[in-house]
Amino acid sequence: MRKPCCDKQDMNKGAWSKQEDQKLIDYIQKHGEGCWRTLPQAAGLLRCGKSCRLRWINYLRPDLKRGNFAEDEEDLIIKLHALLGNRWSLIAGRLPGRTDNEVKNYWNSHLRRKLINMGIDPNNHRISCKNPPLQNAANTLHSSASSGSKENAKKNEPTKPNHDGEKSCDLVSDAASGLEDESHSLPDLNLDLNISMPSPFPCVPKDNQKPILESEARSDPHFFSSPTLVLFQ
DNA sequence: AATATACCCAACCGCACCCAG
DNA sequence: ACTGGGTGCGGTTGGGTATAT
Structure with a gap:
């Protein structure tokens, strides 16, 4: 030790x-x-x-941006989580002014619950058998279940969502692997992450920011495919 | 009004990685 | 090639606050 x-x-x-x-x-x-x-x-x-x-x-x-997360930031976090899993620093690296801790906290306190309410297993971003999606689940992303919806959270969810208690339809533990069939997991969410390098990212790290490991990038076909991050089409 | 419960967020802990020697 | 120090990261905890009973 x-x-x-x-x-x-x-x-x-x-x-x-x-x-x-x-x-x-x-x-x-x-x-x-x-x-x-x-x-x-x-x-x-x-x-x-x-x-x-x-x-x-x-x-x-x-340079920290404090305060509530904007809707596009929420969407981006969800999409990046589907892609990267719990790699908060990588996710935060794409959200200017946000920290990994902040993103992680926001995920655990808001977005996890939001996905659960939508019937999506937050661990693998697939539709959960136990919590079938609400109608127009994707449309509720920014409305009914938006941050602070304690009412919904309490009504629709056990108090402490256990990490593995929610079994999804298929057992895919790796979040990234869920992307193999994104259309089933994230209805209406465009996961076409065409990420490459708007200025420093990903090849040239910012001052104190680690670049994406080449191996990580390689394993994901979306990386390095286009000069911009096209998320909200 | 008092108490219980749930929620949020800042901070801590321990492990893993990186790199210089 | 190996080792140890420094740093980064993700998981977890604790305390304050809000809400429910």
């Missing part, structure tokens, strides 16, 4: 104070993002480097 990334003793944990935030912002503005391990000490923070990195990436970065 490897050593913890930092000495846990004498380290602050939990919510960040405004002073801590300011120290981190000031330091990064002066010195940029660098060695996270040494940053806390240099910045005068009693935090471990991982905590600083997370705070910066998920909350303090100036």
